[in-house]
Amino acid sequence: MKRAGRRPGAPATRDAIVAVARRAFATHGYEATTLRAIAREAGVDPALLIHYFGSKDRLFAIATGLPSGLPLLLQAVAGLPDADFAEALVRAYLGVVDSDRSRNSILALVRSAVSHEQAAATLREFVTAQLLPVIAGRSDHPDARLRACLVAAQLVGIAMLRHVVRAEPLASAGPDEIAALTAPGIKRHLR
Amino acid sequence: MKRAGRRPGAPATRDAIVAVARRAFATHGYEATTLRAIAREAGVDPALLIHYFGSKDRLFAIATGLPSGLPLLLQAVAGLPDADFAEALVRAYLGVVDSDRSRNSILALVRSAVSHEQAAATLREFVTAQLLPVIAGRSDHPDARLRACLVAAQLVGIAMLRHVVRAEPLASAGPDEIAALTAPGIKRHLR
Known part of the structure; x- marks a missing residue:
């Protein structure tokens, strides 16, 4: 089924790449899957993948239904000094999960993960290969x-109670307040 | 539809009570719902509710699909001295969510909560009226x-990562190890 558009064929190619990527990540895992291998299997130039998706972790997010801000979040906190890391992680995480689009992605992802082993495997792959x-x-x-x-569990639990269960006062609390109360407990696990 | 059994009618009555209770808890919330009101609406003696379910929180758990160990868990830690509370809470919680039957209840509950507002409301009611x-x-x-x-979020997140996402090493870690690493962070939030 082809869609109409200014560049006929382009959306279908993008969708085809995403479908190939989804299968590749599910079969081989995040680490063992390369952009080059996805491009080869999709029959396109690797440069087109960079053009469409920017990076492997963005493509992973798109292919697996992860909120697209999550990989960027990890990049954003990666270079910070240790003293700032815990609070920045919580703030950046809330920035992602509190946005309307991400909230819907997360609800969809959790719904799938509970019902389908493949979605659970996707989430496991993100957590173990990228977040941990x-x-x-x-x-x-x-x-x-x-x-x-346990740090990841704290973050996941905050999203669950804030956006799925919507337990007060967490559902309405400001990101600053949450970050200030959560960061010290996270710091205990870091150096 | 009546079921066959040694005491004809008894299971149907029990089911009828559970149905009444489910509706009452969903409509009025946990606090405002009394065993007496449920008994009256179900047309039975309140003593029969105690006979069948033991207590209001057990009936709440049964009516809402919560793992039946959760209310007992809260009773078990309620009387402990402050110094023992955090670690006992984590241990008792893991005792509930790690059991096969509870794991399935939790998966079902999370699946429902993500899809149906009423299930989310049930979980919210348990968290805000009983756990918090x-x-x-x-x-x-x-x-x-x-x-x-935030303490509840830590616990919920542990169940999600351990039993839904099954992220290692958390999925295979022993309850003692998890309790020892989690309790100090919880204690920070207590007196």
């Missing part, structure tokens, strides 16, 4: 990765 | 209730 390393890399504890999971 | 008071009652902070939300 960014957090665990800030920790010197021997159990850094488990601690990173 | 137990946690906030241990806190002297002026923002005790928001802090209680």
